[in-house]
Amino acid sequence: MNEFETIARLFLPLTRGEPGAFGLGDDAAVLSPRPGFDLVLTKDAIVAGVHFFPDDPPETIGAKLMRVNLSDLAAKGAVPRAFLLAAAFPPDAGPGWAPAFAAGIGADLEAFGGALIGGDTVSTRGPAFFSLTAIGEVPAGTMIRRRGARAGDLVCVSGTIGDAALHVARKLRGRAVRGEAHLAARYLKPEPRLALGQALRGIAHAACDISDGLVADLGHLCTQSGVRAVIEAGLVPLSPAAAASIAADPALVETVLTGGDDYELVFALPPEADVAALAAVTPVTVIGRFEPGQGVELRDPSGLPLQLTRTGWQHPVGRDEAGA
Numbered sequence: 001m002n003e004f005e006t007i008a009r010l011f012l013p014l015t016r017g018e019p020g021a022f023g024l025g026d027d028a029a030v031l032s033p034r035p036g037f038d039l040v041l042t043k044d045a046i047v048a049g050v051h052f053f054p055d056d057p058p059e060t061i062g063a064k065l066m067r068v069n070l071s072d073l074a075a076k077g078a079v080p081r082a083f084l085l086a087a088a089f090p091p092d093a094g095p096g097w098a099p100a101f102a103a104g105i106g107a108d109l110e111a112f113g114g115a116l117i118g119g120d121t122v123s124t125r126g127p128a129f130f131s132l133t134a135i136g137e138v139p140a141g142t143m144i145r146r147r148g149a150r151a152g153d154l155v156c157v158s159g160t161i162g163d164a165a166l167h168v169a170r171k172l173r174g175r176a177v178r179g180e181a182h183l184a185a186r187y188l189k190p191e192p193r194l195a196l197g198q199a200l201r202g203i204a205h206a207a208c209d210i211s212d213g214l215v216a217d218l219g220h221l222c223t224q225s226g227v228r229a230v231i232e233a234g235l236v237p238l239s240p241a242a243a244a245s246i247a248a249d250p251a252l253v254e255t256v257l258t259g260g261d262d263y264e265l266v267f268a269l270p271p272e273a274d275v276a277a278l279a280a281v282t283p284v285t286v287i288g289r290f291e292p293g294q295g296v297e298l299r300d301p302s303g304l305p306l307q308l309t310r311t312g313w314q315h316p317v318g319r320d321e322a323g324a
């Protein structure tokens with residue numbers, strides 16, 4: 001399939017009748033925020049060998065592209081509205097690859113809402129690269145910021161932490177884990193916490209999604225808010241697979257706390273907030289408290305500080321992988 005066949009056959013159906021997409025036949029799209037709403041804009045990219053394994057199923061690569069972006073909208077309390085897709089397809093992909101990738105995106109547009117309104121389709125002699133600009137809506141002035149956590153607030157997280165990072169540790173470093181199928185599913189198709197994020201509007205003082213790692217992303221929230229977080233490692237919610245993996249190899253606790261790829265939410269709730277009411281929508285766990293100061297402190301079950309060798313994922317930019 002050539003470029004324009006790909007746009008017409010694979011991407012046009014994903015516009016789902018959105019008039020501002022102009023049938024993917026114009027230079028640009030038009031989007032009007034509904035009166036009384038703000039548009040919330042975010043962008044994440046994924047690269048073969050960096051964010052996904054080149055032999056991952058193309059449907060789940062499309063889904064993961066959607067979900068890493070939906071996760072940012074979720075963290076801001078936004079409702080998905082529109083997406084712009086940049087796709088540089090792998091040079092050696094078979095004829096079924098792009099249709100399956102597009103089907104993964106289409107299924108998530110159905111599941112989570114919004115429409116494709118534009119993008120760009122290119123070729124590459126390098127690794128496959130995909131990026132979405134995701135556009136969501138919130139009632140004007142209500143986007144949840146990373147800034148706003150206060151001393152005394154509860155540190156909360158959704159879902160379970162560390163599953164995807166354990167999958168990566170198994171695939172890249174040969175680490176022995178338990179519950180491989182569960183860990184793989186969590187890596188391939190993270191759950192964007194859209195309902196929780198929307199429920200947090202007007203309640204949470206601050207929120208961030210966890211892409212780089214729990215400690216790193218909580219650290220970003222602390223920096224923006226000008227507070228410190230003290231969390232108890234023993235309270236961090238784990239799936240049975242992650243708990244069994246750590247029980248067999250305690251060193252994996254660092255992978256869980258700092259490995260990233262969780263796409264769960266970490267957020268600040270005032271102490272009087274009704275955590276149980278939120279937890280009725282999505283699993284929510286209180287893992288610590290915000291205090292005056294800066295940085296993230298982790299405590300082990302005996303209350304002693306837990307030292308980590310890193311806090312999360314960072315891309316090397318303009319230097320080699322060894323960090324020279």
Ligand SMILES: Nc1ncnc2c1ncn2[C@@H]1O[C@H](COP(=O)(O)OP(=O)(O)OP(=O)(O)O)[C@@H](O)[C@H]1O
Nearest residue numbers: 041042043044045068072208209210211212213313
């Ligand atoms: N190339 C860039 N140009 C402009 N702004 C950028 C660029 N890269 C990052 N940013 C901005 O920097 C901030 C931090 O970006 P970052 O990518 O770390 O956040 P994130 O998307 O929530 O996390 P992740 O990419 O790990 O999912 C965001 O406000 C983002 O829009």
Ligand SMILES: Cc1ncc(C[n+]2csc(CCOP(=O)(O)O)c2C)c(N)n1
Nearest residue numbers: 049050051052053211212259260261313
């Ligand atoms: C094949 C493979 N190797 C390593 C990882 C781990 N990883 C890569 S980028 C990133 C942070 C989020 O990305 P970004 O900050 O770019 O949004 C993480 C945790 C992976 N997912 N797949």
Ligand SMILES: [Mg+2]
Nearest residue numbers: 043044045211
């Ligand atoms: Mg980003």
Ligand SMILES: [Mg+2]
Nearest residue numbers: 072208209211
């Ligand atoms: Mg984010």
Ligand SMILES: [Mg+2]
Nearest residue numbers: 211212313314
């Ligand atoms: Mg990142």
